[in-house]
Amino acid sequence: MVDALLGATLALALLGAVTVVALEDPPAFAVAFGAYGLALATTWAVLRAPDVALTEAAVGAGVTTALLLAVLRRTGALATVTETRTGLRVRPATALTAAGTALALGATVPALPAFGDPETPPFRRVVPFYLADAPRLGIDNVVTAILVVYRGFDTFGEIVVVFAAGVAAAVVLREVVA
Numbered sequence: 667m668v669d670a671l672l673g674a675t676l677a678l679a680l681l682g683a684v685t686v687v688a689l690e691d692p693p694a695f696a697v698a699f700g701a702y703g704l705a706l707a708t709t710w711a712v713l714r715a716p717d718v719a720l721t722e723a724a725v726g727a728g729v730t731t732a733l734l735l736a737v738l739r740r741t742g743a744l745a746t747v748t749e750t751r752t753g754l755r756v757r758p759a760t761a762l763t764a765a766g767t768a769l770a771l772g773a774t775v776p777a778l779p780a781f782g783d784p785e786t787p788p789f790r791r792v793v794p795f796y797l798a799d800a801p802r803l804g805i806d807n808v809v810t811a812i813l814v815v816y817r818g819f820d821t822f823g824e825i826v827v828v829f830a831a832g833v834a835a836a837v838v839l840r841e842v843v844a
Contacts, residue, residue, distance in 0.1 A: 671777055672712045678770050679705035685763065692743045693735070694760070700731030701767050708770050712777065721824050729831040736838045 682702030689695045703726025710719035779786040784793075800811035813821065 671773055675709040675712050675770050678766055679709055692738050696731055696734035700727045703727035708774055711774050725831045729835050733835055733838050
């Protein structure tokens, strides 16, 4: 089940990447890029890396799409495109991509283990290691040992990425609003 789901999310990400490259319409490009980031986030969730999935969803799909749309608005590219259109048209490929993304996200939820389930395969191997290794490091709290010693560099890197994305979004959005 996981292999099929992983294949589907990777195929969706590949489809998103090809769509991004093929599009010439700037707003459509921005939306397709957001869908591509969402497909990557789903792939990370299937690979049981929820922290990376959340970061990819926030930065890759959320902030990046907002920044692209803000830049299009600031440069006037968004206004010229929307002014020339005379009605809402949904292309079949766009509807299919949106439906595929929704299905991939919906299929991910049942594949996730129950919250806190001690029988989840990673927990069976990792938890005994952390419980045995934390006192050797001189840290009484096992959660602190995991966060500081084992996840410190990864967490620091994610914080830097999210902070940089937030600063960039604030700068661009301040320029757009002003």
